[in-house]
Amino acid sequence: MGDSFRAIVIEDVEGKQKAALKDLTLADLPDHDVLVDIAYSTLNYKDGLAVSGKRIARSVPMVGGIDLAGTVAESRSADWKPGDKVIVNGYGLSERHWGGYAQRQRLKPEWLVPLPAAFDMRQAMAIGTAGYTAMLAVMALEDAGLTPEAAGDREVLVTGAAGGVGSVAIAVLSKLGYKVAAATGRPETHDYLGGLGATSFVAREELAEDAKPLEGERWAGAVDSVGSRTLAKVLAQTAYGGAVAACGLAGGADLPTTVMPFILRGVKLLGIDSVMAPQALRRRAWERLGKDLSTEKLAAIGSETAPLTAVPELAGKILKGQVRGRVVIDVN
Ligand code: NDP
Numbered sequence: 623m624g625d626s627f628r629a630i631v632i633e634d635v636e637g638k639q640k641a642a643l644k645d646l647t648l649a650d651l652p653d654h655d656v657l658v659d660i661a662y663s664t665l666n667y668k669d670g671l672a673v674s675g676k677r678i679a680r681s682v683p684m685v686g687g688i689d690l691a692g693t694v695a696e697s698r699s700a701d702w703k704p705g706d707k708v709i710v711n712g713y714g715l716s717e718r719h720w721g722g723y724a725q726r727q728r729l730k731p732e733w734l735v736p737l738p739a740a741f742d743m744r745q746a747m748a749i750g751t752a753g754y755t756a757m758l759a760v761m762a763l764e765d766a767g768l769t770p771e772a773a774g775d776r777e778v779l780v781t782g783a784a785g786g787v788g789s790v791a792i793a794v795l796s797k798l799g800y801k802v803a804a805a806t807g808r809p810e811t812h813d814y815l816g817g818l819g820a821t822s823f824v825a826r827e828e829l830a831e832d833a834k835p836l837e838g839e840r841w842a843g844a845v846d847s848v849g850s851r852t853l854a855k856v857l858a859q860t861a862y863g864g865a866v867a868a869c870g871l872a873g874g875a876d877l878p879t880t881v882m883p884f885i886l887r888g889v890k891l892l893g894i895d896s897v898m899a900p901q902a903l904r905r906r907a908w909e910r911l912g913k914d915l916s917t918e919k920l921a922a923i924g925s926e927t928a929p930l931t932a933v934p935e936l937a938g939k940i941l942k943g944q945v946r947g948r949v950v951i952d953v954n
Contacts, residue, residue: 628953629724630933632672632684632716639675641686641934652720654728655699658708660692661743663722664750665928665936665949666786667872672716673723673937680718686933687951688715688897689750690722691743699731707737711751711904712897723933725953735904740912747950748924749911752786755896757907757914759787759845759867760794762892766843766865770799773842776861777803777822781829782847782872784811786923789947791845792818793919794911803841805829805852811946817922826852830873833858835882843867850874857883857891865890872943924948 631644648657666688672678673686694706702708713733715721720728737746768778778795782788783804795802796819804815807826815823826848833854839861846853847870856866857879868891883889899907927950928936939945 627725628930630673630686630930632675632679632682632686634682639677639679639682641673641675641937643931646724648726651726651728654730655697656694656702656729656731656734657696658690658692658727658729659695660690660722660725660727660953662691662747663687663951663953664689664747665933665940665945665951666751667870667940668751669716669933670937670940673933674941678717684716685720685724685727686716687722687724688712689747690715690727691737691746695726697731701731702734707743708734709737709743709746710734711754712899714897723930723951723953732901735901735908738908738912744927744950745917745920745924748920748948749790749915750786750948751896752948753790753911753915754904754907755869755894756787756790756845757794757911758896758899758903759791759869759892759894760798761907761910762867762894763843763845763865766890766892767863768843768865773800775801776840776842777801779803779805779824779841779844779856780820781805781844781852781856782870783815783820784808784946785847785872785943786948787845787847787869789815789818789923790915792820793916793923794914795819795845797914797916797919800842807943808946814922814946818919829855831855833879835880836886839887845869848873850876851878853877854879857889860887860889862887863889865892867892867894869894922947924950926950927952
């Protein structure tokens with residue numbers, strides 16, 4: 623690779639954050655200990671926000687991309703050596719630190735995780751933060767007592783089903799033996815979601831209606847990417863002792879609920895954060911993905927690959943809910 627390489631850089635243009643493809647050199651990169659030659663990044667909802675200038679970047683110029691997979695080129699850390707294959711998810715990339723929408727990046731050693739044996743770099747990015755967050759959510763539900771036996775005939779609900787978090791959550795939950803209901807606003811994705819293991823479907827609008835404090839007990843548990851009225855509805859419909867993992871805010875950051883599901887049904891609301899999740903939890907989540915996400919389903923989820931140049935347009939699309947499953951970004 624020559625001296626200069628390409629990156630999607632978010633900059634301030636007349637008071638607004640704008641992203642554009644730029645040429646950088648090694649001298650432009652932050653002075654962290656590990657230089658990585660990046661192979662792939664990916665597109666998450668948060669990338670959509672950052673690249674569309676929705677103030678995810680806390681300082682500019684900022685290289686976007688919250689995920690990356692690549693090979694260590696140089697290392698001043700004893701923990702990593704040239705040739706190591708690594709991934710990074712979160713840790714403030716694209717927010718406080720330069721991220722994965724670049725052909726090369728310098729990173730702190732403690733952010734890196736070895737590429738899990740079960741996946742190649744493209745597959746790891748087809749999973750990305752969205753998929754690893756879905757796994758964190760499933761693990762949190764398990765830690766709260768959910769098992770296929772405990773769920774019995776009740777389904778586990780996944781909202782924002784056709785998105786990245788939702789798609790992986792469905793694939794994993796179905797592999798683990800749960801009956802999975804998929805809530806989507808896109809009926810045209812039913813075949814896709816059925817292929818991932820969803821056994822029934824709920825219309826997005828149905829869950830977006832105002833919730834009563836308690837409604838009929840429907841769900842053994844839930845993975846929610848949507849927040850707002852949808853999360854309130856899901857809480858009101860969760861069965862006695864069930865748990866709901868709150869991952870996202872695709873429908874809004876508010877939560878117009880009451881305490882009734884908590885104090886009358888013992889429903890548990892579990893917060894999921896992928897960005898600062900400790901290393902041990904990350905490694906556990908990636909190991910579980912290696913076991914509980916089949917490569918066939920992963921291929922069905924993350925089959926689209928796009929170049930760096932497509933990122934600004936894709937960013938707008940993911941914010942409009944027009945991206946199905948996962949998009950891998952080939953930075954080269
Ligand atoms: P995607 O855009 O891929 O998926 C979000 C899905 O939500 C869409 O596909 C759509 O599903 C649904 N949706 C979109 N807009 C609305 C709306 N207005 N009302 C109801 N549903 C809507 O994003 P990701 O899967 O990457 O992320 C999902 C959420 O999780 C985001 O809010 C993201 O910020 C958050 N997140 C949080 C993380 C954490 O650490 N907690 C990590 C990763 C993501 P459908 O078409 O099926 O209805």
